[in-house]
Amino acid sequence: xxxxxxxxxxxxxxxxxxxxxxxxxxxxxxxxxxxxxxxxxxxxxxxxxxxxxxxxxxxxxxxxxxxxxxxxxxxxxxxxxxxxxxxxxxxxxxxxxxxxxxxxxxxxxxxxxxxxxxxxxxxxxxxxxxxxxxxxxxxxxxxxxxxxxxxxxxxxxxxxxxxxxxxxxxxxxxxxxxxxxxxxxxxxxxxxxxxxxxxxxxxxxxxxxxxxxxxxxxxxxxxxxxxxxxxx
Amino acid sequence: xxxxxxxxxxxxxxxxxxxxxxxxxxxxxxxxxxxxxxxxxxxxxxxxxxxxxxxxxxxxxxxxxxxxxxxxxxxxxxxxxxxxxxxxxxxxxxxxxxxxxxxxxxxxxxxxxxxxxxxxxxxxxxxxxxxxxxxxxxxxxxxxxxxxxxxxxxxxxxxxxxxxxxxxxxxxxxxxxxxxxxxxxxxxxxxxxxxxxxxxxxxxxxxxxxxxxxxxxxxxxxxxxxxxxxxxxxxxxxxxxxxxxxxxxxxxx
Numbered sequence: 001x002x003x004x005x006x007x008x009x010x011x012x013x014x015x016x017x018x019x020x021x022x023x024x025x026x027x028x029x030x031x032x033x034x035x036x037x038x039x040x041x042x043x044x045x046x047x048x049x050x051x052x053x054x055x056x057x058x059x060x061x062x063x064x065x066x067x068x069x070x071x072x073x074x075x076x077x078x079x080x081x082x083x084x085x086x087x088x089x090x091x092x093x094x095x096x097x098x099x100x101x102x103x104x105x106x107x108x109x110x111x112x113x114x115x116x117x118x119x120x121x122x123x124x125x126x127x128x129x130x131x132x133x134x135x136x137x138x139x140x141x142x143x144x145x146x147x148x149x150x151x152x153x154x155x156x157x158x159x160x161x162x163x164x165x166x167x168x169x170x171x172x173x174x175x176x177x178x179x180x181x182x183x184x185x186x187x188x189x190x191x192x193x194x195x196x197x198x199x200x201x202x203x204x205x206x207x208x209x210x211x212x213x214x215x216x217x218x219x220x221x222x223x224x225x226x227x228x229x230x231x232x
Numbered sequence: 233x234x235x236x237x238x239x240x241x242x243x244x245x246x247x248x249x250x251x252x253x254x255x256x257x258x259x260x261x262x263x264x265x266x267x268x269x270x271x272x273x274x275x276x277x278x279x280x281x282x283x284x285x286x287x288x289x290x291x292x293x294x295x296x297x298x299x300x301x302x303x304x305x306x307x308x309x310x311x312x313x314x315x316x317x318x319x320x321x322x323x324x325x326x327x328x329x330x331x332x333x334x335x336x337x338x339x340x341x342x343x344x345x346x347x348x349x350x351x352x353x354x355x356x357x358x359x360x361x362x363x364x365x366x367x368x369x370x371x372x373x374x375x376x377x378x379x380x381x382x383x384x385x386x387x388x389x390x391x392x393x394x395x396x397x398x399x400x401x402x403x404x405x406x407x408x409x410x411x412x413x414x415x416x417x418x419x420x421x422x423x424x425x426x427x428x429x430x431x432x433x434x435x436x437x438x439x440x441x442x443x444x445x446x447x448x449x450x451x452x453x454x455x456x457x458x459x460x461x462x463x464x465x466x467x468x469x470x471x472x473x474x475x476x477x478x479x480x481x482x483x484x485x
Contacts, residue, residue, distance in 0.1 A: 014482045018392065056481075060325050063478040083324050088254035089247055097247050101324055106239040129254065 004074050004153055004184055005035040005058060010067035011208070012053055027053040029208035030067070035153065040185040042199030042216060044192075044223050050208040051188045055155050058186060074184075077102070077151035079175075081162065082142030087131035091122055091141050094130055098145045112148045119174075120144040121167075139163045143171050153184045160194060192220055241330055245337040252338075263342045264349065271297050274414050286416060288445060291357055295441050296413040298350045302343035303379045303433060304404050309335040310383025311400055314473070314480065315390045321480050328477050329470065332387040336380050354444055362447035371439045371450060378432045378462035384469025391480050411437060432458040 010031045013024040028050045035041055043051050056062045057069070059078040084101045085094050095116050099109035117126050120140040130138055139162040161172035179185050179198055187198050195202060195216060202219035204211045212219050253259040274293055278284045286292065313331035314321075321328060355361070390396050408414070411433040420428065428434045435458045442448035
């Protein structure tokens with residue numbers, strides 16, 4: 001057993017409103033999970049089950065309001081695209097800014113700028129303000145920067161590829177390569193096919209509670225068996 | 233970790249200034265034009281319309297407004313910073329104190345340009361550099377600490393009570409009039425004056441005028457007193473932000 005992250009009966013509450021006496025809303029009620037080194041854990045559950053909140057809790061963006069979270073000293077990061085981008089700045093400046101926000105040192109980003117430029121295929125546009133970019137170009141830059149962060153635990157919320165058709169193939173391949181290289185991964189998805197493709201473990205959560213953790217097929221079939229009952 | 237934070241703050245400040253320049257037609261020129269217009273307004277009202285008979289009124293006003301506008305912009309921009317940073321706070325793990333610090337630093341860079349211009353104007357007006365200038369960095373540093381402290385405190389509370397933004401400008405205006413920026417506090421009754429020595433801005437502006445206009449060294453006792461007040465406010469603000477750091481992300485969108 002080599003658990004990198006363990007959650008024990010974790011709950012997370014959000015403020016429903018900006019009022020002194022406003023009720024709190026529990027996005028996560030009671031989630032327990034164990035994430036072992038090298039595991040690729042898929043999280044399945046219906047809309048509003050708390051999947052994204054769980055991912056942000058694992059990333060350390062959100063602190064639990066109850067329960068315990070134990071982490072080995074490893075970096076856990078969400079794959080975040082275009083973080084902190086400012087429209088009036090050049091692609092280069094935005095790459096540096098975004099990299100710093102994602103926790104990279106200035107020197108580390110500077111040394112990766114050529115790789116970012118190459119992967120994003122922006123060419124001369126790299127020096128232009130990103131307000132002149134098309135949506136696809138911004139997505140390419142965002143993805144290229146995000147891939148420079150190499151956390152020990154990679155957290156992915158739905159997105160496996162970005163951009164136009166051509167870049168989707170390229171970004172998808174790059175991300176799959178990262179996933180297969182032995183990185184520990186937590187992957188949230190609505191798509192069974194994607195979970196089957198990426199993951200070797202799965203966790204099913206329902207109304208903010210962890211229901212079942214186990215093999216992918218086992219969890220998926222239990223999840224679908226329960227679906228009619230939950231819908232009724 | 234600390235170095236990374238410093239790099240993040242410095243680069244964000246550069247990005248902020250750069251983006252601000254790109255957002256307007258005249259760009260950098262606004263750093264000078266905006267405060268100059270502000271000074272012209274007060275000059276018009278107090279010197280021309282109200283015929284303030286105070287000697288040296290123009291340098292008096294320029295020094296006061298330069299120091300005041302720096303403080304004011306740090307507090308008003310800084311106080312919005314965490315609130316406006318909420319989308320980013322929900323996305324990445326980033327130390328919240330970065331947001332107001334970036335605004336304060338950006339306003340300080342702009343202030344330094346205006347200060348340089350002010351010095352040139354004063355020299356042209358017949359107030360040459362003097363040995364008391366050596367005390368100027370101390371005065372400015374205390375003002376920076378006070379401004380940062382005030383900005384941190386308001387910035388910490390703002391995300392929970394965004395309504396504060398309707399109040400903050402009014403409070404700042406009142407504070408300006410109570411700090412002797414546009415008119416002298418000599419007219420204030422003796423009894424009330426005891427309170428004014430606890431107002432850091434009044435003391436700082438008075439010290440700044442003494443140095444720049446009269447070659448007079450600051451009143452170190454008064455300066456020491458408000459340094460303590462400023463440090464206490466700074467520590468309180470930083471503590472509030474640290475204490476509430478995990479709560480910002482849970483606020484409603």
